[in-house]
Amino acid sequence: MCEVSPDTKVLTFDMKGSTVDRQVLNDKNVKIVQSGNKQEKERIMSIIKKEVLKDKDFTNLGMKFTLSDSDADLLKRMVKSDSDYLKIFNITDYSILVNIHKYYKEDMENKSYKVMASTEKNYIFSFSIIDFLGVKT
Amino acid sequence: MKVDGITIHDLINSLDPITNFNQITRNFASGGRSANPILYTHDKKYLIKTISKDEKTIFIKMLPEYHRRMVQDESLLCRIYGIFRIKIE
Numbered sequence: 035m036c037e038v039s040p041d042t043k044v045l046t047f048d049m050k051g052s053t054v055d056r057q058v059l060n061d062k063n064v065k066i067v068q069s070g071n072k073q074e075k076e077r078i079m080s081i082i083k084k085e086v087l088k089d090k091d092f093t094n095l096g097m098k099f100t101l102s103d104s105d106a107d108l109l110k111r112m113v114k115s116d117s118d119y120l121k122i123f124n125i126t127d128y129s130i131l132v133n134i135h136k137y138y139k140e141d142m143e144n145k146s147y148k149v150m151a152s153t154e155k156n157y158i159f160s161f162s163i164i165d166f167l168g169v170k171t
Numbered sequence: 172m173k174v175d176g177i178t179i180h181d182l183i184n185s186l187d188p189i190t191n192f193n194q195i196t197r198n199f200a201s202g203g204r205s206a207n208p209i210l211y212t213h214d215k216k217y218l219i220k221t222i223s224k225d226e227k228t229i230f231i232k233m234l235p236e237y238h239r240r241m242v243q244d245e246s247l248l249c250r251i252y253g254i255f256r257i258k259i260e
Contacts, residue, residue, distance in 0.1 A: 167226035
């Protein structure tokens with residue numbers, strides 16, 4: 035799952051493409067990250083680094099996947115292809131896990147197609163579909 | 172045999188219970204989450220999680236097609252390298 039070293043990881047998102055029950059960060063912390071001073075922001079960031087965030091947090095934090103056109107196309111193709119495959123087994127309740135890492139050139143050498151650099155080459159995105167065995171305990 | 176560049180020996184080394192002693196005990200010491208523990212192996216290469224009997228049944232059913240897909244296609248599905256059942260006597 036972590037094809038890039040976990041030590042360079044900045045944030046993790048578990049995304050389902052829904053907004054119901056998909057927020058981990060409370061509104062107070064969101065406000066601090068959006069408009070707090072540097073010290074407050076760093077304090078909150080060090081807390082949320084250890085959490086697995088969700089869909090609404092992604093939007094609230096103003097995040098974007100800044101990918102090249104070819105990477106974006108590949109990502110969309112694979113998501114479609116995997117969801118078609120899972121549909122055969124009547125599985126729809128899976129998540130896309132996104133790990134965002136700081137960009138290091140070495141991590142992009144011999145990388146798999148699931149690891150994509152941001153266009154500004156400041157971050158690395160690593161994608162994976164998890165929890166696809168259908169049944170929730 | 173190598174799968175994704177991993178041999179069975181690599182897997183055994185990563186899963187060895189003695190080297191993973193801290194990982195295993197740390198998870199149960201924190202309480203509250205012990206119903207469905209998720210842990211990283213000591214070398215951080217693999218994640219271990221528990222699944223239900225129903226999830227196991229579904230995975231076994233999809234296994235031939237899942238394996239074909241992992242070998243032949245480009246897919247975001249995370250790699251499941253093994254399912255284990257542990258019995259304590």
